[in-house]
Amino acid sequence: MERLSFAADVAFVPRGDLLEGVTVAPLSAPMAQGAPFQAAIFRFAPGGRIARHPATDPQILAVLEGSGEVSGANGVTEPVGAGDAVYWAAGEEHEAMSKGGLTALIVEGEALAPFERREP
């Protein structure tokens, strides 16, 4: 068993200009180092955003705390809060922002597919 931390004090601000007011605390080894998928905790400060850009791979954003707005290919923003998640397909233009602050898990990977609930 190996202990890890994803607490706010070990999060960092990635290079690049897609993220504004957002820190990242990775859980798994990054795809940039060859992993087939990656999981990380993203913390949006109030007013934070991930600017509109195409998803490199399929991804799921799962809101753990707080609330915000997200949009996909059609550009229509929809509110999301704790317990909500969204799936974006590979190449899909998308955006995420929060007025009041938000903590989310983002999982991504070429083979990622969303869980499909089967009706009883």
Next chain:
Amino acid sequence: MERLSFAADVAFVPRGDLLEGVTVAPLSAPMAQGAPFQAAIFRFAPGGRIARHPATDPQILAVLEGSGEVSGANGVTEPVGAGDAVYWAAGEEHEAMSKGGLTALIVEGEALAPFERREP
């Protein structure tokens, strides 16, 4: 963009006897259906536990809310709280429990490796 929910009211109790007082809300398609990795939210009620068993694949348990105790191959329990995560290797005997209740993300997959922080 596809909306998903992992809220408590859509979580279920998996078959089998490893979990006591724990519900599961999957985010991604399950490995049982061929996915190379999976991510799900596990909610431990007070007194809930995942009984000691070997990890099928490498896995990371990340505590999102609450606190609990975990152990790995050596059987020594260690406290964990929000912001803490643990990595268990494939085949590693492990256990997780919570007296007061705990919400965790579990990510697992054959190719999963923990994020290694590089000292500046």
